[in-house]
Amino acid sequence: MNKQIFNLIAIIFTVISFHSIANNEVTAESSQTAETLLVIDINNAKPKDLVTLKGVGMKKAQAIISYRQTNGPFASIEDLLKVQGIGKHVLAENKNRLKLK
DSSP states (O other): OHHHHHHHHHHHHHHHHHHHHHHHHHHHHHHHHHHHHOOEETTTOOHHHHTTSTTOOHHHHHHHHHHHHHHOSOSSGGGGGGSTTOOHHHHHHHGGGEEOO
C-alpha cells in the first residue's frame, strides 16, 4: 500500500513538473515573438521601449535619448552608431525593429 501511494505521488509530481516546464517554454516563446514584432521609432521612443532592444539597457537607452536631445532627431537608423555604447553588433541585432518617424 505504501509503495503504491509513493508511486502515485511520484507520477503526479512528474506530470505537474512537465506541465509547468511546458507552460514556461510557451510563455517565453510568446514574449519573444511579441518583442520581435515591436517596432521602435528611435526619434520618439521612451527608455522603457528602448530597453526592449537586444543589447540595450537603461544606460544605453538614456544615451540614445541624450544624443537625440543634444543633436536633434536621427536622420537614419545608422546614426545610432554615433551614440556612445551602440556598436555595429547592437545595430545589426535590432535593425529590423527600428524605424524613423
